[in-house]
Amino acid sequence: METEETKSLNFIEHIIENDIAEGKHEKRVHTRFPPEPNGYLHIGHAKSICLNGGLAKKYNGKFNLRFDDTNPETEEVEYVNSIRNDVKWLGFQWNNEFNASDYFDQLYDYAVKLIEIGKAYVCSLTPEEVHEYRGNPTTPGKDSPDRNRSVVENLDLFTRMKNGEFCDGKYTLRAKIDMASTNMHFRDPALYRIRKKHHWKTGDKWNIYPMYDYAHGISDAIEGITHSICTLEFELHRPLYEWLNNTLETTHRPQQIEMSRLNITYTVMSKRKLMQLVNEKHVNGWDDPRMPTISGLRRRGYTPEAIRDFCERVGISKRENLIDASLLEFSVREDLNKKAPRFMGVLNPLKVVITNYPENQTEELEAVNNPEKPEDGSRKVPFSRELYIEQEDFMEVAEKKWFRLAPGAEVRLRYAYFITCQEFIKNENGKVMELRCTYDPASKGGNSPDGRKVKGTLHWVSAQHAITAEVRLYDRLFKTETPDKGEGDFKDLLNPDSMKVLTNTKLEPHMKTLTSGTSVQFERMGYFCVDKDTTKNHLVFNRTVTLKDTWAKESKK
Ligand code: ATP
Ligand code: MG
Secondary structure (H helix, E strand, O other), X not given: OOOHHHHOOOHHHHHHHHHHHOOHHHHOOEEEEOOOOOOOOEHHHHHHHXXXXXXXXXXXXXXXXXXXXXXXOOOOHHHHHHHHHHHHHHOOOOOEEEEHHHHHHHHHHHHHHHHHOOOEEEEOOOHHHHXXXXXXXXXXXXXXXXXXXOHHHHHHHHHHHHHOOOOOOOOEEEEOOOOOOOOHHXXXXXXEEEOOOOEOOOEOOOOEEEOHHHHHHHHHHHHOOOEEEEEHHHHHHHHHHHHHHHHOOOOOOOEEEEEOOOOEOOOOOOHHHHHHHHHOOOOOOOOOOOOOEHHHHHHHOOOHHHHHHXXXXXXXXXXXXXXXXXXXXXXXXXXXXXXXXXXXXXXXXEEEEEOOOOOOOOEEEEEXXXXXXXXXXXXXXXXXXXXXXEHHHEOOOOOOOOOOEOOOOEEEEOOOOEEEEEEEXXXXXXXXXXXXXXXXXXXXXHOOOOOOOOOOEEOOEEOOOOEEEEEEXXXXXXXXXXXXXXOOOHHHHEOOOOEEEEEEEEEOHHHHHOOOOOEEEEOOOXXXXXXXXXXXXXXXXXXEEOOOOHHHHHHHO
């Protein structure tokens, strides 16, 4: 029977605990995160990092960061640095950092060994011919005419491939397994290709580069990885992964375990597609706050804790799934609610004049910094005759259940006073430009003087003290839930309104000193993060996420 403890294990933890119980892998746990440095990491990678790094922590094991740099065409140092930075920022420290290219010599020696034992050969078929010879899942393939080349000849050709005697594409080294296998990956898969290309790490040393499937499993074995976790599409590669390590009799025999990829609604999750968005300038770089990249989420104001919590909630499974983007928002709200200091900031200002408040008077009113953290204390915010409130907090003709400002209505200004709207002034276009209100001096602090109740509480700032800032509001990057899955170009599904820039937001004066990367709550309006575009005289915020908006829900009904 399952105990409470085993019930909460995910299927990979089950495997690991069984392995430990059976003494497999000398009872070690050693995982790795193997990114290809050909782009910035996204939230799908975060799931893999949290899982691999988390398992190593949980079972007192080790965790490697390994750059899968077998493809010299697409890899760059910029990506390597961003990946290191993102993994660390997420809160995971790797025990070792390696590159697949560290093993190019060993991988070459292993290839020679395969040739010597008659398990690999140099093939001269063109890619088209290889494809044709391969057959399909229901038809067996045909042997390459080079399949029975002698060991001596294979060794000679492979050496010359390495030495750069042949042009790209002239030959490949292929494993000699089974052209009739029902598993297509067993039909003599390519192990090496000729690519005369400079490599960011090994320079011009190599004219041949190992294929991913060949390099990956052997790299795992060389590093003593015990549990090699990958995504579901590699399930059919597993027999090859095992065949290579068994045939080569590597010291360690890591086990490959597949899990489902993370997919999230209203976004795409592939470096190739994200790269297109960047290169074609649909977004402003990899760290655009609308991107599902770790750097984009960070700039948006997501915390490592929120992302780790999200990955935990999503869980590990073997089923393909699509996670609602609102779960990410939920996680960051939960975290920022505990941490973010509160301020008052008006996104779309509407002038309010308190007609019975003395001109030239200013009061300093006490405002709580974070109701969730009393130890964070309070601050003083200035109050005066002219204020700004949010345009959307006033309605000319109040609807049912409208508790905010309207002609004749009384509301509380947070930490300040009760005010009543007496008059409103419109411009020639019929837009409300100014409210004229009176305040009740006896309601100081926002407390009712006589037990009378007001339902609405609004945020505000004093007009003469306010600072002006730029605020960027974000919506979903795509118009449809699964932009990946449609026919045609996914970029046609981009949401044209995914970013809205407000240039005249009014903030309480304390906010002037906030520095880039700081997260705060604008009371009632959401969580915001100071953007890196901020300069001494120009504050820029990104809205991370809104608070739950009760009126929006109400008006939808
Ligand atoms: P992409 O398709 O975005 O380029 P990838 O799998 O090619 O992704 P890699 O750099 O090869 O990118 O991935 C590094 C690790 O991250 C791999 O172990 C891979 O399984 C894992 N990974 C990538 N995308 C996801 C995802 N959406 N969900 C979970 N794990 C992922
Ligand atoms: Mg890849």
